[in-house]
Amino acid sequence: MSKKPIVSIVGSINMDLTITTNKMPMQGETVLGNDFATYPGGKGANQAVAAARLGANVNMIGAVGSDSFGKTLLNYLETEGINIEGVHTATNKPTGIANIILSEDDNRIIVASGANKLVLPELVEKHVDLIKHSDVLLLQLEIPIETVMYTLKVASKYNVPIIVNPAPYQPLPDALFKATTYLTPNEIEAESIKNDLLFESIKEKLIVTTGDKGVQYFENGTKQFLPSYQVEVKDTTGAGDTFNGAFATKLGIGASITEAVQFANAAAALSVTKVGAQSGMPKKQEVEQFLKERSGTK
Numbered sequence: 001m002s003k004k005p006i007v008s009i010v011g012s013i014n015m016d017l018t019i020t021t022n023k024m025p026m027q028g029e030t031v032l033g034n035d036f037a038t039y040p041g042g043k044g045a046n047q048a049v050a051a052a053r054l055g056a057n058v059n060m061i062g063a064v065g066s067d068s069f070g071k072t073l074l075n076y077l078e079t080e081g082i083n084i085e086g087v088h089t090a091t092n093k094p095t096g097i098a099n100i101i102l103s104e105d106d107n108r109i110i111v112a113s114g115a116n117k118l119v120l121p122e123l124v125e126k127h128v129d130l131i132k133h134s135d136v137l138l139l140q141l142e143i144p145i146e147t148v149m150y151t152l153k154v155a156s157k158y159n160v161p162i163i164v165n166p167a168p169y170q171p172l173p174d175a176l177f178k179a180t181t182y183l184t185p186n187e188i189e190a191e192s193i194k195n196d197l198l199f200e201s202i203k204e205k206l207i208v209t210t211g212d213k214g215v216q217y218f219e220n221g222t223k224q225f226l227p228s229y230q231v232e233v234k235d236t237t238g239a240g241d242t243f244n245g246a247f248a249t250k251l252g253i254g255a256s257i258t259e260a261v262q263f264a265n266a267a268a269a270l271s272v273t274k275v276g277a278q279s280g281m282p283k284k285q286e287v288e289q290f291l292k293e294r295s296g297t298k
Contacts, residue, residue, distance in 0.1 A: 005252025007051045007245075008059040008134040008160075010124060010151050011044020012116040012142035013077075013087065014096040015069040016237070016277055024103040039276040040076045041098050042116070043140040043167065046238050046277050050245025051138070052080045054267060055284045056252060059130040061086035061123065062143070063115040065095035070115070076278075086127040090115040096142075102275075105233045111142065111168075119143040121150035132158045135252035138244060140165045145173075152179040161251060165244045166193070177202045182251075184209065184244055207261060209243055211236075215265055219257045226261055229269035229294060238277025243268040246287070266291050 016039040025031045040049070044062050052058045060082050064070030066089050073095065077084050096114035100107055124131075124147060131137055137155040139148050139162065148164070152175070155162050161181040166172060169189045177183070177198050183205050185193055190208045193199060204218040214227040246267035250260035267287045274280030282290075 003253070004055055004057045005135040005249055006059070006133060007056040007136050007138060007248050007252055008061065008131050009044050009048045009051070009138045010061040010119065010143065010147065011047065011138070011140045012042035012096055012113070012119070013045040013060070013062045013064050013073055014042035014098045014111065014116070015039075015073060016041035016098045016100050018100045018102060018237070018276070020102045022103065024101065024106070024108065037276070039279055040073055041238070041277045042096060043142050043165065043241055045073065045077065046241035046281075047138055047140070047165070047245040047248070048077065048082050049080050049278045050242045050267065050271075050281045051249045052082050053281055053283045054246050054249045054287065056245075056249040058082045059086055059127075059134065060084055061119070061127050061130065063088040063090055063093075063118045063123065065089070065093055065115045066091050067094055069095035069097070083130075086123075086130055088115075088118065088123055090118050093118055100237055102235055102237070105236065107235070107237050109237075113142065116143055119147050121147055123147075124151050124154065128154055131155055131160060134160050136161050136163060136248045138163045138165070138248045141168055141170060145170065149173060149176065152176060163244065163248050163251070165240070167240065172196075174198055177205075180205060182207055182247075184240075184247065186240060187211065207247065209240060209268070215261050217257060217261055224258065226258075226265055229266060229290075231269050231273050233272045235275040235280060236272050238280060239268045239272050241277065242271040242281050245281075262291070263287060266294070
């Protein structure tokens with residue numbers, strides 16, 4: 001039996017407040033919604049759950065408030081088998097939330113960071129041992145950029161491969177591009193990265209997800225493209241996070257880039273067939289079965 005990879009994630013933990021509607025409201029417009037629900041979320045926590053369900057031992061480093069949302073989210077992460085010793089409970093900030101509108105197979109999201117602003121270098125410093133013994137480190141940009149940069153230095157010091165999901169996008173320091181092993185932007189984020197002076201030197205680090213079109217990446221210096229799987233879409237929230245968690249998990253066991261991208265592409269496809277960022281995330285066996293069925297093998 002192969003060893004489970006150890007994936008450490010430094011990132012956000014939110015509660016998603018989700019409402020569905022038949023029509024996306026325009027500016028200044030009020031429309032009637034259909035269903036409302038709360039779901040565990042945050043890009044960091046989403047990616048942690050995805051990786052855990054897909055076979056990784058996951059360490060989560062982040063922060064929640066001491067409110068009811070925070071307690072619910074910590075309990076949920078524990079039930080998913082995620083190590084939460086690196087999660088700080090803040091008394092002076094509420095748990096982060098994301099307000100999500102779902103309509104016409106798409107979403108619009110507003111995030112209030114709350115306790116995620118307290119995911120500072122000092123918190124990471126307390127949990128260096130978790131990162132040091134990881135097979136892969138996964139980062140996003142819903143926490144302060146100084147924390148991202150500090151964590152990159154820690155992982156680089158111990159030769160831990162680093163994946164940065166540059167979302168939500170912001171101008172990034174050259175040092176981030178240089179230290180990162182892989183960057184996983186979506187199509188829009190990738191266009192912003194193309195404007196960077198370092199683009200030519202880092203383009204082979206890019207794993208670009210293009211929604212229902214597929215994934216672009218490089219392997220052995222050659223540009224590759226893997227089309228998306230056609231599925232019935234119910235909710236695209238968390239698809240990118242599922243991709244990142246799956247990609248990190250496969251890299252953690254030493255898979256090739258193509259193998260990791262193919263696995264992540266399938267996991268993301270399955271995730272959009274259910275409602276909710278984390279509730280739609282598949283387990284390892286589901287992804288493996290899906291790949292067998294789509295390849296025509298038994």
